[in-house]
Amino acid sequence: MSEGPRRPPPSHRIPPRSRGEVEHEAERSYVFRRVVLPAQRFIHTEVLGGVVLLLAAVVALVWANLPSPLDEAYFNLFATGLSIDAGIFHIEEDLHGWINEGLMTFFFFVVGLEIKREVTRGELAGFQKAMLPVAAALGGMIVPALIYIALNAGGEGASGWGIPMATDIAFALGVLALVGRRIPSQLRVFLLALAIADDIGAITVIAVFYTSDLSVEALLIAGGLLAFIYGMSRAGVRDISVYLLFGALAWVAMFESGVSPTIAGVALGLMTPADPYYSPSKFEESMEDLFAKYREAHARNDEPAAQHILGQIEALTQGTESPLERLLRLLLPITSFIIVPLFALANAGVVITGDSVSNAVSSDISQGVAFGLLLGKPVGIFLATWLAVRLGIASLPRSMNWWHVLGVGLLGGVGFTVSLFVNDLAFDELILVRDGKMGILAGSIVAAIIGYVMLVLVTRKPAGSSGEDAQAIGADPG
Numbered sequence: 001m002s003e004g005p006r007r008p009p010p011s012h013r014i015p016p017r018s019r020g021e022v023e024h025e026a027e028r029s030y031v032f033r034r035v036v037l038p039a040q041r042f043i044h045t046e047v048l049g050g051v052v053l054l055l056a057a058v059v060a061l062v063w064a065n066l067p068s069p070l071d072e073a074y075f076n077l078f079a080t081g082l083s084i085d086a087g088i089f090h091i092e093e094d095l096h097g098w099i100n101e102g103l104m105t106f107f108f109f110v111v112g113l114e115i116k117r118e119v120t121r122g123e124l125a126g127f128q129k130a131m132l133p134v135a136a137a138l139g140g141m142i143v144p145a146l147i148y149i150a151l152n153a154g155g156e157g158a159s160g161w162g163i164p165m166a167t168d169i170a171f172a173l174g175v176l177a178l179v180g181r182r183i184p185s186q187l188r189v190f191l192l193a194l195a196i197a198d199d200i201g202a203i204t205v206i207a208v209f210y211t212s213d214l215s216v217e218a219l220l221i222a223g224g225l226l227a228f229i230y231g232m233s234r235a236g237v238r239d240i241s242v243y244l245l246f247g248a249l250a251w252v253a254m255f256e257s258g259v260s261p262t263i264a265g266v267a268l269g270l271m272t273p274a275d276p277y278y279s280p281s282k283f284e285e286s287m288e289d290l291f292a293k294y295r296e297a298h299a300r301n302d303e304p305a306a307q308h309i310l311g312q313i314e315a316l317t318q319g320t321e322s323p324l325e326r327l328l329r330l331l332l333p334i335t336s337f338i339i340v341p342l343f344a345l346a347n348a349g350v351v352i353t354g355d356s357v358s359n360a361v362s363s364d365i366s367q368g369v370a371f372g373l374l375l376g377k378p379v380g381i382f383l384a385t386w387l388a389v390r391l392g393i394a395s396l397p398r399s400m401n402w403w404h405v406l407g408v409g410l411l412g413g414v415g416f417t418v419s420l421f422v423n424d425l426a427f428d429e430l431i432l433v434r435d436g437k438m439g440i441l442a443g444s445i446v447a448a449i450i451g452y453v454m455l456v457l458v459t460r461k462p463a464g465s466s467g468e469d470a471q472a473i474g475a476d477p478g
Helices: 016-026 030-043 046-064 070-078 095-121 127-152 158-165 169-179 186-207 216-235 240-257 262-271 280-299 303-318 323-347 354-362 366-390 402-412 417-428 430-458 467-472
Strands: 081-085 090-094
Touching: 046 070, 046 169, 046 323, 046 417, 070 095, 081 095, 090 095, 095 186, 095 262, 095 323, 095 417, 127 158, 127 366, 127 402, 158 186, 158 366, 158 430, 169 186, 169 402, 169 417, 169 430, 186 402, 186 417, 216 240, 216 262, 216 402, 240 262, 240 280, 280 303, 280 366, 323 417, 354 430, 366 402, 366 417, 366 430, 402 430, 417 430, 430 467
Parallel strands: none
Antiparallel strands: 081 090
């Protein structure tokens, strides 16, 4: 019997528009055919993003533990001071701060774009459709936080409760992709939607609870600038340079307000139009008219008129893709393969010695983070999903079973990127930051390994059994 829809091969995950552009060039260019097109297929495999992130983290760990003075070079590099003085504002940060608060704004901008896409037309669009991943995400945030609080309430690490709440999409999807094509397609969709809902919760926590001394004046200025940007988008302003200028000013104002300036990135992503300027019917109607005019201009050898019409055709074609999709196509590879790995390189470096490991093992912070990720995430995701199904507010896809849900819950415990980000916001003392990092690394690595093994086992089709028999392994426990 059929096992359900197969996952598309890696090349099919290239955004269709990008694939069309490259394949068109490949027809007439050897370089595009032999180099660019294979590179596109390689870049858009789900495993690669997680692999690059993992390599950056390993490099950071190895570099930070090299013999002196090589280890000092790592910490000195990211302690290098950089400042911007534009007259009306002056910002001075070290390289570590610029990566975390500056470059990561682009990462959170992409997160905002992905959230809006899922909410408007994806797996979070509509109450019934969104309830399963939203419930799972809530459970996967609440239970880890409670485990952390139980171990750290009233202690010096009490402010770190938000660290184990996050799920790293790149790592989690990368591990899921390693399991193979026998994974039900709905399982990947469920994990992606869960991670997006998890991001919404993490961003809310960062904005509300992890702020320094708040400047109401700067926050009002940031809000005014964001409102102005939204007004421009509603008015149909398309010049990207205008958005870059006012977006940068909103980032500065948010930075000065005491709220993490990455929130400005999220806000800008959420305000990006998700609909194209021209519908398919409008495009077809206008294109037929423009083609007719182009042929007439070409027939009478009127080159200026022909070029003018070609410019209109170019603008019309670009207008059939929404700004949200265009920005995702352009920025997702940059954030996945440059910005997030740089963040990992700057934040994953922790000195590992016998004493530091011993201290981390006995540290309530490390334990709270590690157990929150390794136990809290799968327990919270599984129980919340089960409860949502039992109450009838959501339903489990037919191709999934409860073992799948538990496996996804374990992958949800891979909380690398955003967990490290919150860890840096939560603590000022280096020793507390170090303990948090140790807990993140330990919990994420173990959760990824156990989640991978479990999903391999529960998706292995027994010899001589049907697809339905294999799916029945995890029949409803109730």
